[in-house]
Amino acid sequence: MASTHSIKNLFKLSRFADYEIKTVHHVIFWSIYFIFNTLRWGSYYEDYALSIKGNLLGFPIHMFLCYFTIYFLIPSFIYKRRFILFTLSLVITIFCMVILKFELTYILISNNVWPEGPETHSLTANYVIQMMLGELYVISFVTAIKITIDYISTNQKAAKLEQSKLETELRFLRSQISPHFFFNTLNNIYALTLEKSDKAPDVVLKLSELMRYLLYETKNKRQSLEKEILCIQNYLDLERIRYGDNLNVEMEISGDILGKKLSPMLLIPFVENAFKHGVNENIGNVFVKIKLKIEDDFLYFEVANSTSQKRKMKLPKKLKPSGGIGINNVKKRLELGYTKEEYKLDIVEKNGQFLIQLKLKLK
Secondary structure, three states, X not given: OOOHHHHHHHHHOOOOOOOOOOHHHHHHHHHHHHHHHHHHHHHHHOOHHHHHHHHHHHHHHHHHHHHHHHHHHHHHHHOOOOHHHHHHHHHHHHHHHHHHHHHHHHHHOOOOOOOOOOOOOOOOHHHHHHHHHHHHHXXXXXXXXXXXXXXXXXXXXXXXXXXXXXXXXXXXXXXXXXXXXXHHHHHHHHHXXXXXXXXXXXXXXXXXXXXXXXXXXXXXOOEEHHXXXXXXXXXXXXXXXXXXXXXXXXXXEXXXXXXXXXXXXXOHHHHHHHHHHHHOOEOOOEEEEEEEEEEOOEEEEEEEEEOOXXXXXXOOHHHOOOOOHHHHHHXXXXXXXXXXXXXXXXXXXXXXXXXXXXXXXOO
């Protein structure tokens, strides 16, 4: 599973810009570079006509060397870690292009092939070295741009893939909640039928209402806090029907709940856990206390239940819950759907009660 730090970065990237080098980008780049070079050397020569001629001859060579390097030499040698062959190939290619440039300049423009340097009418070592360094500068500049864009594009694709993977995992975790929830509720109904209780039909009716909510209103990434609270209240009604006067349930809500959103079915597993481990396993009077407070766009959710006077409930092996799925599921969903700064979960057992406290950033 991806780390929380990586999740933090991924969920900030709700949209990705497209980093792709298109033909228009090539045209713009070389046009700007050509104009800059023409003005630069025209000012230096005090002859813009000569500068234009020199750049018209030199730029096709620049472009060939750059594209040959980034689209052939680098994929053929650098990506295969054949660095010596890459270096030799690059040097030989630049040398050949410098010779070609010398010949074309001498024939088409002037017999002084190096107007910005010592007057040169023949091919010298100094001329070759300086021209090769100049071409290497252009290649390095263009290659740096290409590598940077490729790096961004590669990481973008990896981030998209990772985000898609995480969203799929989140959907899977959310889908686990409903079967787990229904499984435990069916256990409750089964226990009532064993007792021939008249409460069983009411429980089935309430369960159908919950099923309607879970099947049709929890598919979105975020759900309204109002509907989540209504789901909790329906669940509490189910348990009140089952336990009657032996159950003391308190639910306290404070703050403005309107317009607030959170991941669907995120709170109900904590309430369910309170009944599964705090009520089902106890005899006599038991309690569940739920506090829900909204403050500064944060939800403070607290569930407390009694933990003493344990009893053993006899259920058929096929209906016995495996245990731990609900809380572990919520922990994973919190890690995937929220950053460390957006939630804090504490689970403690003290003074005869089991206490769950969740602080959650609401969207």
